[in-house]
Amino acid sequence: MAELHELSLRDRAFFRAYRWRRIDPVPWAPLTKPLSEARLAVVSTAGLVSSTQDPFDEGVRGGDTSFREISSATDVRELLDTHRSSSYDHAGVSEDANVAFPIDRVRELVERGHVGSVASRHLSFMGSITAPGRLVRHSAPQAAQLLMDDGVDCAVLVPI
Numbered sequence: 001m002a003e004l005h006e007l008s009l010r011d012r013a014f015f016r017a018y019r020w021r022r023i024d025p026v027p028w029a030p031l032t033k034p035l036s037e038a039r040l041a042v043v044s045t046a047g048l049v050s051s052t053q054d055p056f057d058e059g060v061r062g063g064d065t066s067f068r069e070i071s072s073a074t075d076v077r078e079l080l081d082t083h084r085s086s087s088y089d090h091a092g093v094s095e096d097a098n099v100a101f102p103i104d105r106v107r108e109l110v111e112r113g114h115v116g117s118v119a120s121r122h123l124s125f126m127g128s129i130t131a132p133g134r135l136v137r138h139s140a141p142q143a144a145q146l147l148m149d150d151g152v153d154c155a156v157l158v159p160i
Contacts, residue, residue, distance in 0.1 A: 002088065011086075021132055031154050038153035040109075041119035042070075043143070045127035046093060046100030046160040047083035050074055055082035062131025065139045068124045069146070076103050083160060085128040093160075100160050119152045127160045 004012055031038060047056050049068050056064040063084075070079070076097045081090055092099045103122065109115040123143050129135050147155065 008086075018130065023136075033153060035115055035154070036113055037116040039117045039119055039151050040106055040115050041147055041150070041152045041155045042101055042103055042106060042122040042158065043125070043147075043155045044101045044123070044158040044160065045125045046097075046158065047081065047126040048079040048093075048097060048101050048124045049082055051078055051080060055080070056084065056126040058084050062134075063129035064126045065129055065132070065135040066126075067139055067143055070101070070103075070122045070124055072103070072118050072120050072122065074103070076101060079124075083127060085160075088160065100158055102156065102158065106156065116153075119147070119150050121146075121150060123147070 004015060007015070048070070049055055050070060053068050056066065056068075058064070079097045079101060081093050081097070081100075083090065083093075098104050101122070101124065103118075106115065106118055110118050123146070125135075125139070125143075
């Protein structure tokens with residue numbers, strides 16, 4: 001992660017003035033079964049999309065709060081980095097998208113018996129949402145319902 005002094009003057013000014021949102025209490029649901037029996041999904045804010053999906057809309061003021069479903073069968077090398085932020089180095093994601101969407105690592109955990117199963121679909125959001133109200137009110141509940149419908153017991157959250 002970059003330190004503030006490493007960012008451009010514009011980005012430093014933005015981060016100093018940004019009104020960070022706090023959610024208290026933090027929504028939390030304890031895992032009710034051993035991880036070795038649980039179905040796991042990946043939820044990333046890397047703005048990754050498959051080649052057949054529309055990229056996130058950079059023109060939405062405050063950020064595009066929609067999400068993309070990523071099939072469990074997707075080859076991580078096929079994912080496209082459409083993250084709008086220039087505040088982080090995209091090189092790691094370009095080299096190996098597992099940095100931001102660790103589906104190959106999750107598959108390995110299932111093969112080793114540490115995780116019960118991989119969900120059939122995973123979620124990709126755009127990070128850098130500066131106006132998260134729509135995300136909290138609409139997109140996040142829709143995403144949670146989708147995961148519940150898929151029988152997901154837990155998710156690996158990968159914030160970018």
